[in-house]
Amino acid sequence: MNSDHQDPGTAPDATAEPATETPTGRKGRFRRRPGWQKALIVLSVLLVVAVSGVVGGGYLLVSRYSGKVDRAALLPSVPAGEAEQSKENWDSGALNLLMLGSDSRATEPGGTSPIGERSDTIMLVHIAKSRDKATIVSIPRDSYVDVPAGGSWKGGKNKINAAFAFGGAALTAATVRKLTGVPLDGAMIANFASIVDLVDAVDGVNVCVPYDVKSTFSAREWKQGCHDMDGDVAEEFMRQRYNVPGGDFGRIRNQQLVVKAVIAKVAKNNMLFKPLALDSLLGIAADSLTVDENLDLRDLTLAVRDIRPANITFATVPYASSNLKTPAGSAVDLDYDASTAMFAAIKNDTIDQWLLANPDSTASN
Template identity: 70%
Template sequence: MLVLLAGGVAGGGYYLYHRYDKKVSREALLPDDSDPGAKEQREENWKSGPLNLLLLGSDSRATEPGGKSPIGERSDTIMLVHVARGRDKATIVSIPRDSYVEVPAAGAWKGGKNKINAAFAFGGAKLTATTVKRLTGVSLDGAMIANFASIHEMVSAVNGVDVCVPYDVRSTFSERVWAKGCHDMDGAEAEEFMRQRYEVPGGDFGRMYNQQLVVKAVIAKVSKGDLLSNPMKFDNLLVTAAEALTVDRSLDVRELALAVRDIKPDAIRYATVPYTSAGLRTPAGSAVQLDRAKSAAMFAAIRNDTIDQWLAAHPQKAPGS
């Protein structure tokens, strides 16, 4: 979505920015920060430093694919988006939603250990941001919520995507089976594929990986296809992307788009916070135990803008491999 918004600004300047900015929703997503030093640091980061943004995936829909039981809005996807100081590459780090971490007090919640996605239920995006900052030590320069259900419309807007899967995936919503290999998917199929978490290697980790595969496929289709030279198609895609976003009130979308405009699809890396166990028994239910040493080293690399070097030294494998 960042790449698409950047394309809108680069392709038509202020007019396009103004058109799509009006379609982006705005809310207070970050906690109030009265520390003048922190505010000055954020301003400096936007001018010349690396950027760290919180991206939450909201999954608001009436029913699961296949007519399953109704469910409400939830935050199933928690990501840190790190834009390098040179503004020429980015790393998107997924934090497992069931990570067992310290969640600060908010509302009726008295504080303590819980799954990280419980923070959204207890205190919305603000508490999630506070939880992520305390977990990682990474200061946040902005925050966004993306309605992940919109991926259906985005895939349709690019006339389908080619998704290459490194393992077999069987749908729990239909009779579909995605064998290891590449598959042409329309919007409905891509959405169904991204929602799988039971018949995929690694469970939730496989689901996160599948999400990354589809997002990469959309970006690749935009960069290689005729969308950039087809105003109507590109406008439809940008409108879909913009309408799927809610951004923090302090976040300047035009400034963000300009900051990422030089990032190419192959300069975006995807990673997951290292963990030691995916079946930790806790009062909150089965949870994920993060690897303290490795996750601390990863977070330090994000803070120091050396995450590329850290990932090169600690390559991550696809679930089940």
């Protein structure tokens, strides 16, 4: 576990993982299912929905399941002018959605969470005004930022994932809004299912790894190259943080590799044109999602129906150091100038041009 000193005013770090954790129950299934795996369900199914909008049956299936997902107040209240602008964005503007994943100890994703629970995955999904491309930006969970007052937190500097511990999704959204300056048009959080279910639903994936990864949970090792993975193996691969280049940043990269493999498998097998297969994928989503009370999934389907997998870009917020010493323990020090420019590009709907001009921002299609 994380041995960093914790200030009395901060929650204990529930995101660290012991290298000795072992599988239990179903072969390869781990005792504690991290929130970032659950967020991958949200992300993957969002992308599935994105490319299924062109299928007549896809829209009908979204309508069928939209009433089955859990709903909660995931976003804080905003000024009337910003709320009106968001309505206009859904009609004809660029959209920015917050995507979160956490462990399942909270009784209410939109409310105050027990101390110790943190959001292991924080993603900002930007859908271009042209509605034919999207950028998914990962915000490192240990980023040291200003967390506004909320819940049991009086406000001040802390790791960004602590916001969920003190004030749930709404405080996390307020923190992301403060950090990025980007108004949020919707929010989602994953709560039950794992990436295991989605990978198994597509009958496994082929993941191409650009580096060697050695498991800390078993004797498995993934050499540079492409590997077939079922749900259990994909879960184990994505949990690696010690024997992967970049630590947590490498783990983010591994998550993205699996998500892209899922999308490729869905496209290759034309699953979106097969009602039973699409029904299964959306069923997983319905069991996994909590969405903001004001988010209409049918509107989201219409907004992203022209996006193709090749036009989805992943990126990570630039950082200056991953070992910043703080009262909350070792944290990530974001690169102020580069991250500010990235956030401005998201807000101005020019993020694709910014990424082209800044290839070191760990972007990939």
